[in-house]
Amino acid sequence: MARDSADLASDYQFWLQKLSVWEQSSTKETQQDTCLHLSRFQEFLKQMYEFLKEMDSNAILERFPTIGQLLAKACWNPLISAYDESQKFIIWCLCCLMNKEPQTPGESQLNSWIRSLLSHILSTIRFNMKEVGLFTEILGYEPVDYYPSLLKNMVLSLVSELRESHLNGLNTQSRMAPERMMSLSQVCVPLVTLPDFEPLVEALLTYHGREPQEVLSPEFFEAVNEAVLSKKMILPASSVVSLWFRHLPSLERATLHLFEKLFSSERHCLREMECCIKESLLPQAACHPAIFRIVDEMFRVVLLETDGAPEVLAALRVFTWCLAEALGRENKQVKFALKTYFPYGAPSLTAVLSQRPDAIPRSHRLQPLLHVSQLLREAVEDHTRGSPRDAFESWFLFAHFGGWVDLAVEQLLRMEADPPEGLLWLLVFYYSPQDGSQQRAQTMVELKALLGRLLTLLRGERLSAVDVQKAAHCPSADPRRPVCGQLVRRLLLSLLLWTPEGHSIAWEAITHMANTDAVTHEIVGFLDQTLYRSDHLCVAASRKLARELLQKLGAQV
Amino acid sequence: MEPLVQHLERFSDVLAVARGAQARSWDAVTVRRALQWARYLLHVYRRFAGRAAARAALERRLGPWAGPPGLRSFAALESGDARLALRLLSNRALAPAAARALPRLLFPGPAADGEDDAPQPRLLLLARRGSALRLLLRLGGGDAPAGALLRTHAELLGARLRELGGAGAAAARGLLEALWARGPRGHVLGVLGEALLLGRCSHGGDLEPAGAADCAGGAEETETQGLLLHWLLGSPEALAAFCRRLPADRLASLASCHPALSRAYLGLLASWAAQLRYDLREGSWVPTQPGDMPWEELRLRLQRLCQAPPPLPEEVLETLRGGKALDGDFEVPGMSVWTDLLLALPRGA
Numbered sequence: 030m031a032r033d034s035a036d037l038a039s040d041y042q043f044w045l046q047k048l049s050v051w052e053q054s055s056t057k058e059t060q061q062d063t064c065l066h067l068s069r070f071q072e073f074l075k076q077m078y079e080f081l082k083e084m085d086s087n088a089i090l091e092r093f094p095t096i097g098q099l100l101a102k103a104c105w106n107p108l109i110s111a112y113d114e115s116q117k118f119i120i121w122c123l124c125c126l127m128n129k130e131p132q133t134p135g136e137s138q139l140n141s142w143i144r145s146l147l148s149h150i151l152s153t154i155r156f157n158m159k160e161v162g163l164f165t166e167i168l169g170y171e172p173v174d175y176y177p178s179l180l181k182n183m184v185l186s187l188v189s190e191l192r193e194s195h196l197n198g199l200n201t202q203s204r205m206a207p208e209r210m211m212s213l214s215q216v217c218v219p220l221v222t223l224p225d226f227e228p229l230v231e232a233l234l235t236y237h238g239r240e241p242q243e244v245l246s247p248e249f250f251e252a253v254n255e256a257v258l259s260k261k262m263i264l265p266a267s268s269v270v271s272l273w274f275r276h277l278p279s280l281e282r283a284t285l286h287l288f289e290k291l292f293s294s295e296r297h298c299l300r301e302m303e304c305c306i307k308e309s310l311l312p313q314a315a316c317h318p319a320i321f322r323i324v325d326e327m328f329r330v331v332l333l334e335t336d337g338a339p340e341v342l343a344a345l346r347v348f349t350w351c352l353a354e355a356l357g358r359e360n361k362q363v364k365f366a367l368k369t370y371f372p373y374g375a376p377s378l379t380a381v382l383s384q385r386p387d388a389i390p391r392s393h394r395l396q397p398l399l400h401v402s403q404l405l406r407e408a409v410e411d412h413t414r415g416s417p418r419d420a421f422e423s424w425f426l427f428a429h430f431g432g433w434v435d436l437a438v439e440q441l442l443r444m445e446a447d448p449p450e451g452l453l454w455l456l457v458f459y460y461s462p463q464d465g466s467q468q469r470a471q472t473m474v475e476l477k478a479l480l481g482r483l484l485t486l487l488r489g490e491r492l493s494a495v496d497v498q499k500a501a502h503c504p505s506a507d508p509r510r511p512v513c514g515q516l517v518r519r520l521l522l523s524l525l526l527w528t529p530e531g532h533s534i535a536w537e538a539i540t541h542m543a544n545t546d547a548v549t550h551e552i553v554g555f556l557d558q559t560l561y562r563s564d565h566l567c568v569a570a571s572r573k574l575a576r577e578l579l580q581k582l583g584a585q586v
Numbered sequence: 587m588e589p590l591v592q593h594l595e596r597f598s599d600v601l602a603v604a605r606g607a608q609a610r611s612w613d614a615v616t617v618r619r620a621l622q623w624a625r626y627l628l629h630v631y632r633r634f635a636g637r638a639a640a641r642a643a644l645e646r647r648l649g650p651w652a653g654p655p656g657l658r659s660f661a662a663l664e665s666g667d668a669r670l671a672l673r674l675l676s677n678r679a680l681a682p683a684a685a686r687a688l689p690r691l692l693f694p695g696p697a698a699d700g701e702d703d704a705p706q707p708r709l710l711l712l713a714r715r716g717s718a719l720r721l722l723l724r725l726g727g728g729d730a731p732a733g734a735l736l737r738t739h740a741e742l743l744g745a746r747l748r749e750l751g752g753a754g755a756a757a758a759r760g761l762l763e764a765l766w767a768r769g770p771r772g773h774v775l776g777v778l779g780e781a782l783l784l785g786r787c788s789h790g791g792d793l794e795p796a797g798a799a800d801c802a803g804g805a806e807e808t809e810t811q812g813l814l815l816h817w818l819l820g821s822p823e824a825l826a827a828f829c830r831r832l833p834a835d836r837l838a839s840l841a842s843c844h845p846a847l848s849r850a851y852l853g854l855l856a857s858w859a860a861q862l863r864y865d866l867r868e869g870s871w872v873p874t875q876p877g878d879m880p881w882e883e884l885r886l887r888l889q890r891l892c893q894a895p896p897p898l899p900e901e902v903l904e905t906l907r908g909g910k911a912l913d914g915d916f917e918v919p920g921m922s923v924w925t926d927l928l929l930a931l932p933r934g935a
Contacts, residue, residue: 111717117710124689148675150713164769168746173668176715178741182734183722216721
């Protein structure tokens with residue numbers, strides 16, 4: 030998109046002024062200001078290049094008479110020239126400025142000046158000590174030879190200094206002064222993506238000083254976080270966790286970044302979600318309750334804002350599962366109590382929910398399910414304790430451990446006799462948490478009736494898609510609220526997948542059900558979830574059918 | 587091998603011209619060709635980088651060639667484009683047409699962004715590293731931290747000696763002579779001290795040793811350190827200055843890693859001790875000449891040696907006891923410098 034040249038001109042004035050201010054001094058404040066503006070200035074340089082590349086030298090000078098000044102000031106500011114790709118854009122702009130056919134001495138002079146500026150950019154070190162230059166001259170070394178080596182050794186020297194400072198905690202003499210650490214972290218801001226600096230960045234992140242407040246600059250944390258999120262830098266997980274611990278906005282930014290990936294317009298299957306989540310290192314970090322609480326809070330907000338969107342619920346489930354896996358891998362001596370992760374749930378409830386449902390043998394699943402149902406019911410219907418808000422808290426807690434819902438559906442469909450109230454309550458609560466107890470009771474009755482009809486059909490002669498559809502439709506005149514529709518569809522689909530009779534009419538029934546995009550997506554999500562779950566809950570034939578159906582549906586969407 | 591060596595020799599001629607007055611005969615085509623040549627050498631470097639035998643063969647072949655020190659190594663193949671670029675950009679004599687074409691040839695623009703063998707990304711990395719160095723130097727108040735600088739120079743010196751060593755020890759000695767003659771002596775001595783410790787254990791110093799934790803260095807380091815020691819031990823003036831000017835701690839570390847050096851060091855300390863005389867009025871040992879090593883420094887150095895791992899402490903004590911015996915085995919202070927030194931060293935040393 031071509032920028033309006035008037036905009037560019039006013040930006041130009043702004044930046045020229047800024048550069049002039051920055052070159053006056055190199056105090057902590059000036060450095061901080063420069064660091065704050067680095068990426069915007071690079072954006073400006075990029076736009077300038079796009080604008081200038083079509084023009085010839087004289088036209089450029091007419092338009093921007095002081096451009097030489099601007100570029101020179103940018104070159105001489107090491108924070109700017111060290112940043113990311115800024116030196117590239119500065120050099121490209123300088124090349125645009127070269128006059129291809131100089132007519133006057135002035136134009137030749139300009140060319141000469143540009144060449145010397147380019148030369149300086151490439152070999153900018155002026156050592157104070159003469160001996161340095163002399164030594165390298167005798168040995169016949171040039172900047173390209175000793176820059177990498179000198180840089181490596183200076184970085185090593187700083188890392189050693191940091192490490193010693195860390196070890197000599199109480200000895201104030203050998204500790205690195207906070208001002209020096211602040212300066213050091215500011216210097217690193219433009220350079221986090223330079224591989225030579227990685228040891229220093231790591232050392233800074235894992236350095237724990239004695240001062241109560243943070244000594245490193247916030248721009249440093251932001252820069253590292255951005256580099257890690259955009260994959261311009263790879264850090265070990267422990268350093269990343271350290272970063273998030275020390276700088277809350279980075280943690281939030283990382284979580285948002287994950288959410289953007291998970292909940293973008295394109296659908297992700299659960300396996301892809303798991304991949305994204307694990308890659309983000311957040312489950313590992315969330316082994317620390319403090320970090321988990323923040324991420325959890327962000328999940329909660331998104332759930333509320335999207336009214337319980339299925340992909341958010343799915344992501345929450347997967348995240349919790351990844352967290353449980355990460356916790357299992359940790360060999361820490363100190364394990365935090367569950368209560369610290371879920372302060373909003375009753376400890377007994379949290380303890381029961383966090384058991385792995387698929388680890389329970391099939392024949393013994395009813396009892397724990399009923400127990401879960403009872404505990405939840407107590408938490409939700411206990412009016413002396415709380416407000417309607419508590420119902421949400423309990424539901425939110427329950428939503429983390431969605432495996433129980435799968436179990437409940439499975440148990441319901443296997444029952445020959447009357448379904449236990451506890452199971453009905455659990456399912457109705459999960460799918461419509463906001464209902465009052467009366468409404469819920471009503472729904473439970475209808476659900477029971479539906480189950481009865483379905484199971485009768487199953488025992489009957491031949492199952493047809495139309496019969497199933499009819500049985501699912503409620504005789505009551507009330508229009509079905511969308512959430513209960515989800516529950517009904519879930520039961521139907523489970524029935525179709527898990528009973529041999531259902532297999533033959535599955536596709537037909539689904540085509541009848543999938544009359545809107547939203548419903549189709551919901552069905553796709555259900556099938557995906559079935560495939561994602563462990564094999565304990567689903568036999569091979571069902572998985573095969575689910576895969577076929579998913580393929581067919583996927584072709585449609 | 588032959589064609590490659592010829593290419594390298596030809597290219598180094600090109601580099602020499604690029605720096606000098608003959609560049610006024612160049613045009614854009616010449617520049618482009620020179621850059622392509624550099625790119626060819628880079629490809630060769632990459633092809634052979636992992637093959638130690640080929641590298642060694644090349645360096646042996648290059649040994650006798652009297653080209654400039656910067657280009658006699660395998661590693662030099664990698665950065666031909668950067669050397670060319672720097673020479674051409676700063677050469678005032680370069681023909682105007684070539685000078686005008688040069689920036690675009692070096693920095694063509696977005697098209698060359700992805701090519702990792704083009705000069706552009708490599709020069710940009712150089713520029714970025716240069717800025718990084720500037721920032722770090724500024725942090726340190728304008729000077730590189732002494733340890734880092736010494737370490738870098740020691741590594742560079744080691745690399746040079748390795749390249750020259752292939753041609754025989756004479757060339758290596760020549761380089762060291764040149765450094766001693768021209769370079770600021772204090773700095774050169776510091777670098778030598780650092781170079782002799784590379785890859786070995788060290789007590790103190792602000793950089794951790796780059797190599798093994800025990801006292802055996804890698805094969806390469808051992809070789810260059812051998813060259814260094816040989817020269818040092820054969821140059822009395824340099825050796826005396828070395829042992830005089832380097833800090834006591836550093837010399838103790840060096841002595842514990844290099845037995846030949848420890849003998850020479852101890853010998854020098856003994857000879858300096860012998861030059862002290864006892865001043866009755868002051869009640870202490872004083873130097874006879876203004877430039878001699880004072881008592882306190884002597885004592886300190888001997889003490890540091892005694893704190894080094896065996897067999898150094900025993901050697902020190904043996905030397906001192908030997909001197910004491912020769913002097914007549916006096917126990918009273920003020921009669922023999924050796925007695926007093928032994929008395930001054932801490933118990934159990």
